[in-house]
Amino acid sequence: MSTLKVTAERLTVHTHPNADALELAQVGLYRAVVAKGQYRDGDWAVYIPEQSVLPDPLVDELGLTGKLAGSAHNRVKAIRLRGELSQGIVCRPRALDGVDLAAAHAEGRDFAAELGIVKWAPPIPVHMSGDVESAADLLPWIDIENIKRYPGIFAAGEPVVATEKIHGTACLYTRTADGEFVSSKGFGAKNLALKRDEKNLYWRAVLGHRVPEAAAKLAAIFGAERVGIFGEVYGQGVQDLAYGAKATAELPGYAVFDVSFSDATGAVRWVDAEDLAGVLAGLSVRLPTVPRLYAGPYDEAALVALADGRETVSGTAAHLREGVVVRPARERRSDVTGSRAIGKLVSDAYLTRKGGTEYE
Structure with missing residues (x-):
């Protein structure tokens, strides 16, 4: 598994080839499906990677109630949305309102603890x-x-x-x-x-x-x-x-x-x-x-x-x-x-x- 870091990232936005109301926000080589018009090329946002477990209030805030993986529907997992692979979540949580995301990126700031996000630990048979x-x-x-x-x-x-x-x-x-x-x-x-x-x-x-x-x-x-x-x-x-x-x-x-x-x-x-x-x-x-x-x-x-x-x-x-x-x-x-x-x-x-x- 990878380490868990929830970071601020600069986005590259791509057209979704199969959905008029969706776009693809790219972080590194990952792409996450987002609502069309939510972000523009060069915008800063928070990236929550796969295998993250989110607290319930954040799940609700992001409009993801019942949509995530795991028995508690709170784990981020790669999925296909209208044929395109979506890995991780791109968002701007209210808890970070006022935070300079560009500066946070330059500092290497990790928002995981601040947002109550933890790494998923798989069960041991x-x-x-x-x-x-x-x-x-x-x-x-x-x-x-x-x-x-x-x-x-x-x-x-x-x-x-x-x-x-x-x-x-x-x-x-x-x-x-x-x-x-x-x-x-x-x-x-x-x-x-x-x-x-x-x-x-x-x-x-x-x-x-x-x-x-x-x-x-x-x-x-x-x-x-x-x-x-x-x-x-x-x-x-x-x-x-x-x-x-x-x-x-x-x-x-x-x-x-x-x-x-x-x-x-x-x-x-x-x-x-x-x-x-x-x-x-x-x-x-x-x-x-x-x-x-x-x-x-x-x-x-x-x-x-x-x-x-x-x-x-x-x-x-x-x-x-x-x-x-x-x-x-x-x-x-x-x-x-x-x-x-x-x-x-x-x-x-x-x-x-x-x-x-x-x-x-």
């Missing part, structure tokens, strides 16, 4: 949960921002690698000199690890795919005090897209998407995207990896198109693709996000599918 323990040495995963929200993460022509984004649940494995930790993205963000349980989904994936053996070999290669292996666990029983695997009755599907390590100083480094598959292929323990779909110069339009299509994980193109994750060929930081240069592009068909699940 029982079979994906378990008893937890403190894990200060766990190497955590990060929130990946959507390139459509932050199109400046990559420069045109920059060498990048794009891999398929698998719809599963992130599994964090850390090997230290004294032991090992297994966690989910949600627990890992709280420095918590799942106690060893061979019936637990994450532990079954880690042990079944021999991740500890691979981590030991990587520690020796890098001379590392800690090694983090980050993989996606997937299959029937995990999410609605299963890729032909049966996670509850058999060995769960598993694919590595990143590796990090740290030395005695504690500084964390990441294996470069262009080297990751080769590093893992050189181990005697062969870990599955996420499919690489593209390696070459950054081309925004081509990568947006690549996010759509059929999945390549199962080998049978069983269902639609969730999207792609893009990294620079050589690891670097991004001034746009203030963290790693990494971004995702999500398939429009995935966002608007029926009956989808979104567990972390």
Whole structure:
């Protein structure tokens, strides 16, 4: 998931091709459907992203009572309106009357707390949960921002690698000199690890795919005090897209998407995207990896198109693709996000599918 920030943005307004009374307000590469004439090109407004949960008074003020997602009809989700994808909400809440939105944008001001907006936390199914323990040495995963929200993460022509984004649940494995930790993205963000349980989904994936053996070999290669292996666990029983695997009755599907390590100083480094598959292929323990779909110069339009299509994980193109994750060929930081240069592009068909699940 992405981080939650509710920000002031300058709009580019487009004609809605299928509705005379509607227009499209663009923020980054996102477009949100708005009433015609509500905004003009260059106007400033507040952008509320997907996965935001709004307080009831704000839902009512925006005229969205009963129109949002979730059991309480208060969660922002991508939808199609008259054939056009609408992602997020563009608005000017009364609570911000008098606020200079251009200045707020320049300051990077986040209005989420001020407006009572929180990030949606998906429920954790029982079979994906378990008893937890403190894990200060766990190497955590990060929130990946959507390139459509932050199109400046990559420069045109920059060498990048794009891999398929698998719809599963992130599994964090850390090997230290004294032991090992297994966690989910949600627990890992709280420095918590799942106690060893061979019936637990994450532990079954880690042990079944021999991740500890691979981590030991990587520690020796890098001379590392800690090694983090980050993989996606997937299959029937995990999410609605299963890729032909049966996670509850058999060995769960598993694919590595990143590796990090740290030395005695504690500084964390990441294996470069262009080297990751080769590093893992050189181990005697062969870990599955996420499919690489593209390696070459950054081309925004081509990568947006690549996010759509059929999945390549199962080998049978069983269902639609969730999207792609893009990294620079050589690891670097991004001034746009203030963290790693990494971004995702999500398939429009995935966002608007029926009956989808979104567990972390």
